[in-house]
Amino acid sequence: MNLDTLTTRETQNDTGSIAGKSQHAPFWSVADILALLDAPFNDLIYRAQTVHRQYHDPNGVQLSTLISVKTGGCPEDCGYCPQAARYHTGVKNQNMLSLDEVVGAAAAAKAKGASRFCMGAAWRGPKQRDIEKMTEMVRAVKSLGMETCATLGLLKPGQAQQLGEAGLDYYNHNLDTAPEFYEEIITTRQYQDRLNTLREVRDAGINVCCGGIVGMGETRQSRAGLIAQLANLNPYPESVPINHLVQVEGTPLYGTAALDPLEFVRTIAAARITMPKAMVRISAGRQEMSDAIQALCFIAGANSIFYGDKLLTTDNPETDRDRTLMEKLGLHALS
Ligand code: SF4
Structure with missing residues (x-):
């Protein structure tokens, strides 16, 4: 199947809404997505940018702070x-932050331009x-006028509903990778467990933030398999973080062969084409990316970044570097 056929089919059939209420997006086979990833780079990026412009402000970037x-x-065994x-990684355990600490961090993030605060x-x-405790935090952060994500x-049955009633806007739960590669990365929870949590979130009326990680030693076929899983969620996620593995010494994936950065760009483009209304986020791993690769990601349809100095426990590009890059590219923050 050629790229034109794929993209035309996508743009004609997608009737999704950003709130995810009325989507009946087309089915994307792994082969369809592999055809996208295999396409000549210029063709792929042109199509992704064309789709992006149909649905989004081409120069707007949504800023989230985590x-x-x-x-x-954590008792789980996620290999990354x-x-x-x-795993012995030197990460210092920290008990749950107080409500005041969280609200203070949210207010600081808002002052620096973030519109969404993820906990x-x-x-x-x-x-x-x-x-x-989380519902208290959600209510307090919402009262600052920010979008909230957790x-x-x-999640067990009923928990998503409690978070939703507190006003949670987004729940992040990543599928991480394609089903066939999943057991290489995690054994303490099943793919279906993750899908069940996503269903709980969706049923509670909370927007879904769901993506994955590339650079874990998977094949291009597995990257296609991940995007197919995401794009075929019904409806597909409103927010799609694409992470590049940050290799941390002490984790099983430390020492994995590095992924060609252009493969990351291709994955972003495939996410944009197959989930046209989603916010596609360049997530973990941006610290290691050159400005040029980040710029290519924006051209490929990324329109959201994590913004701030830390991304959970790994470094994230400093806000000054982000601002400078956005200025150079003429990008503006979406409110
Ligand atoms: S990714 Fe989440 S669930 Fe997996 S080990 Fe880390 S903290 Fe635990």
Whole structure:
């Protein structure tokens, strides 16, 4: 199948809405997405930019700030994660932050231009007492006039509803990779567990933030498989973070062969084409990317970044570098 056929089909059939209420987007096979990833780079980027301009402000970038409200000591075994208790990575465990600390960080992020505040906790999933604290945080951050997002792990029935009632706008839960590669990366939770949590979130009326990680030693076919999983969620996520593995010494994935940065750009482009209304985020790994690669990602349809000095436990480009790059590219922050 050629790229024109794929893109034409996508633009004609997608009737999705950003709120995800009325989407019946087309089915994307892994082969369809592999055809995108295999296309000549110029063709792929041109198509991605064309789709991007149909649905988004071409020069707008949404800025999210992420804070770790509880760090380290996680019982899961995600092979990329320095917060897993079983790996010796030097990450210092930190109990749950106080409400005041979280509100102070949110206010500072807002003052620097962030419109969304994401709160992450290193749990397999939250206990009821954790949910109660999180709902307080969500209400307090919302009252500052910011969008709220949380990433707390697997949710039990009813927990998403409590977060939704507190006003949570987005819940992040990544699929990480393609189903066939998943067991190479994580064994303590199944792919279906993740899909179940995404269903809980969707049913509670909360927007879904869901993406994955590339550069973990997967094949291009597996990158296509990840994008197919995301694009075929019904509806597809409103927010799609694409992470580049940050290799942390002590984790099993430390020492993985580096991915060609242009493969990251191709993955962004495939996400943009297959999920045209989503906000596609260049997420972890931006610290290691040159300005030129980041610029290519924006051309390929990325329109969201994490903004701030830390991304949970790994460094994120300093806000000054972000501002300078945005100025150079003539990009502006979306409110
Ligand atoms: S990614 Fe999340 S669930 Fe996995 S080990 Fe890290 S903190 Fe735990």
